Amino acid sequence: MATAVDTGWSEHALATLRAAGYRRGGARTAVVEALARHDCSVTPLQLDDELRRRDPPVGRASIYRALEQFEQLNLIRRVETTRGAAAYERVEPDGHHHHHAVCHACGEMETFEDRELERAIGRISKGMTFEISEHDVVLRGLCRRCAD
Amino acid sequence: MATAVDTGWSEHALATLRAAGYRRGGARTAVVEALARHDCSVTPLQLDDELRRRDPPVGRASIYRALEQFEQLNLIRRVETTRGAAAYERVEPDGHHHHHAVCHACGEMETFEDRELERAIGRISKGMTFEISEHDVVLRGLCRRCAD
DNA sequence: ATGACTGCAAAGCCTTTGCACGCAA
DNA sequence: TTGCGTGCAAAGGCTTTGCAGTCAT
Numbered sequence: 004m005a006t007a008v009d010t011g012w013s014e015h016a017l018a019t020l021r022a023a024g025y026r027r028g029g030a031r032t033a034v035v036e037a038l039a040r041h042d043c044s045v046t047p048l049q050l051d052d053e054l055r056r057r058d059p060p061v062g063r064a065s066i067y068r069a070l071e072q073f074e075q076l077n078l079i080r081r082v083e084t085t086r087g088a089a090a091y092e093r094v095e096p097d098g099h100h101h102h103h104a105v106c107h108a109c110g111e112m113e114t115f116e117d118r119e120l121e122r123a124i125g126r127i128s129k130g131m132t133f134e135i136s137e138h139d140v141v142l143r144g145l146c147r148r149c150a151d
Numbered sequence: 152m153a154t155a156v157d158t159g160w161s162e163h164a165l166a167t168l169r170a171a172g173y174r175r176g177g178a179r180t181a182v183v184e185a186l187a188r189h190d191c192s193v194t195p196l197q198l199d200d201e202l203r204r205r206d207p208p209v210g211r212a213s214i215y216r217a218l219e220q221f222e223q224l225n226l227i228r229r230v231e232t233t234r235g236a237a238a239y240e241r242v243e244p245d246g247h248h249h250h251h252a253v254c255h256a257c258g259e260m261e262t263f264e265d266r267e268l269e270r271a272i273g274r275i276s277k278g279m280t281f282e283i284s285e286h287d288v289v290l291r292g293l294c295r296r297c298a299d
Numbered sequence: 300a301t302g303a304c305t306g307c308a309a310a311g312c313c314t315t316t317g318c319a320c321g322c323a324a
Numbered sequence: 325t326t327g328c329g330t331g332c333a334a335a336g337g338c339t340t341t342g343c344a345g346t347c348a349t
Contacts, residue, residue, distance in 0.1 A: 138291065
């Protein structure tokens with residue numbers, strides 16, 4: 004679940020950050036690059052593992068601070084794949100996104116996209132009194148290996 | 152979001168607990184009663200607020216332990232309404248359930264049910280390699296008051 | 300009498316905050 | 325030069341665990 008497929012998200016992110024008035028700091032850039040390498044959700048602590056031993060090392064606090072800023076700029080989105088802990092995923096500028104199935108036993112994840120699901124959620128959102136801006140859908144169960 | 156509507160869930164829960172070999176402890180019973188009073192998701196800390204000043208008081212650890220047991224017996228279900236913290240909801244024996252919209256600003260919740268949504272999720276679940284046993288759907292946005 | 304149940308306090312995660320130093324602009 | 329950005333360490337929440345006393349059976 005790594006092996007980059009950066010569709011230009013990094014550039015988009017760096018440009019958005021600059022436009023928002025942020026300076027180009029080493030830690031923040033390192034977090035952008037790390038996120039670009041992940042196709043699926045990542046936790047702050049996973050990023051910390053990756054970036055801690057860099058030279059120069061990136062501090063854990065900087066990772067949390069960067070993620071908070073990125074989320075506010077809608078560059079990443081928090082997903083509820085990891086119960087009780089944060090996990091984030093890139094937001095693609097074209098709005099394309101997927102959802103997740105998570106294994107109760109080992110945490111393995113599988114992703115899916117579905118138009119009927121999105122259509123239903125869109126319709127429901129319009130009918131609520133709330134102004135809905137995002138949605139989480141997570142399926143939970145056992146992966147094939149853990150089911151045996 | 153309180154004001155009881157216990158459809159027999161308490162009795163069901165107590166019977167299930169007894170059948171599973173649990174003794175009838177005061178703390179556990181108090182947690183069952185507290186859950187029966189809530190129609191929507193509750194956090195362990197909300198329950199603690201309610202049960203701490205009882206006589207005799209219920210300890211926080213007992214609440215967490217009870218919730219863990221109830222979840223394993225499928226009497227309650229963890230829902231992801233409160234980011235970064237746990238929240239639980241009764242599982243109705245007939246399988247009837249609803250989902251939630253949560254306000255980013257104030258945490259207020261609105262619930263909904265939708266057959267097309269459930270149908271889509273059921274179909275998707277069958278198509279996965281995972282054995283899916285539950286699903287979370289949470290819409291997020293601003294409630295009417297916070298949107299102004 | 301036996302072992303489950305409970306409350307308290309301590310310990311464990313994850314996350315946030317305070318602070319002094321360093322670096323971008 | 326200014327003040328944003330960063331790392332470290334400390335502090336904050338929520339949750340879990342250890343332990344000794346209590347209670348259900």
